[in-house]
Amino acid sequence: AQSVTQPDIHITVSEGASLELRCNYSYGATPYLFWYVQSPGQGLQLLLKYFSGDTLVQGIKGFEAEFKRSQSSFNLRKPSVHWSDAAEYFCAVGNTNAGKSTFGDGTTLTVKP
Amino acid sequence: EAGVAQSPRYKIIEKRQSVAFWCNPISGHATLYWYQQILGQGPKLLIQFQNNGVVDDSQLPKDRFSAERLKGVDSTLKIQPAKLEDSAVYLCASSLGAPYTGELFFGEGSRLTVL
Numbered sequence: 078a079q080s081v082t083q084p085d086i087h088i089t090v091s092e093g094a095s096l097e098l099r100c101n102y103s104y105g106a107t108p109y110l111f112w113y114v115q116s117p118g119q120g121l122q123l124l125l126k127y128f129s130g131d132t133l134v135q136g137i138k139g140f141e142a143e144f145k146r147s148q149s150s151f152n153l154r155k156p157s158v159h160w161s162d163a164a165e166y167f168c169a170v171g172n173t174n175a176g177k178s179t180f181g182d183g184t185t186l187t188v189k190p
Numbered sequence: 191e192a193g194v195a196q197s198p199r200y201k202i203i204e205k206r207q208s209v210a211f212w213c214n215p216i217s218g219h220a221t222l223y224w225y226q227q228i229l230g231q232g233p234k235l236l237i238q239f240q241n242n243g244v245v246d247d248s249q250l251p252k253d254r255f256s257a258e259r260l261k262g263v264d265s266t267l268k269i270q271p272a273k274l275e276d277s278a279v280y281l282c283a284s285s286l287g288a289p290y291t292g293e294l295f296f297g298e299g300s301r302l303t304v305l
Contacts, residue, residue, distance in 0.1 A: 080233075109292040120194070120281060120296030122232070128292075167232050171292030176285075177220060177246060178292055180232035 081181035089187040098153040100168030109171030194297035207271035213282030220287030
């Protein structure tokens with residue numbers, strides 16, 4: 078069965094500082110991996126996705142993520158965080174056979190001025 | 191392009207009452223999902239439709255939850271009778287379907303509070 082672990086429940090960073098959110102997955106084959114962002118009272122929005130190829134993927138809003146098969150990880154990064162990045166971030170793994178995604182429990186990002 | 195529409199946005203009911211949520215996916219999206227998001231947790235899949243057929247409802251508590259997607263477009267999720275532990279945000283998402291891309295488009299959710 079596929080699963081996702083996001084080890085950090087809550088992270089606080091200062092505005093302008095760099096950010097890394099961790100994600101570990103469990104999946105039997107080559108995974109489809111995703112990061113979504115959820116602002117308060119909103120639905121989830123896709124930030125970026127990895128299917129195959131280059132292990133460093135670029136997304137919207139200046140985010141990037143790196144797929145490391147050896148570590149079963151797909152960490153999200155941003156060089157300089159803006160106050161508007163404060164939100165909850167979810168990592169997800171996709172089951173290509175079943176056509177469905179499994180989500181982690183999320184990491185809440187707080188940005189200090 | 192219109193996004194995924196959900197209603198109502200908020201609902202407060204007493205336990206043992208019933209409630210229904212409605213979702214209209216993005217036009218042309220064959221696959222529709224209902225997720226339950228309990229506070230502090232990630233979305234958990236309740237049911238997945240492909241057009242008007244059920245693909246996966248293994249996690250749907252069928253003694254109290256039901257869902258339908260007549261005509262393969264909009265969908266309704268019903269809870270009857272509601273329990274306290276059903277308090278959550280119910281998210282509807284849609285995707286093109288085939289070929290599978292895994293990219294889901296979410297509505298803003300329906301927040302249910304059961305008292």
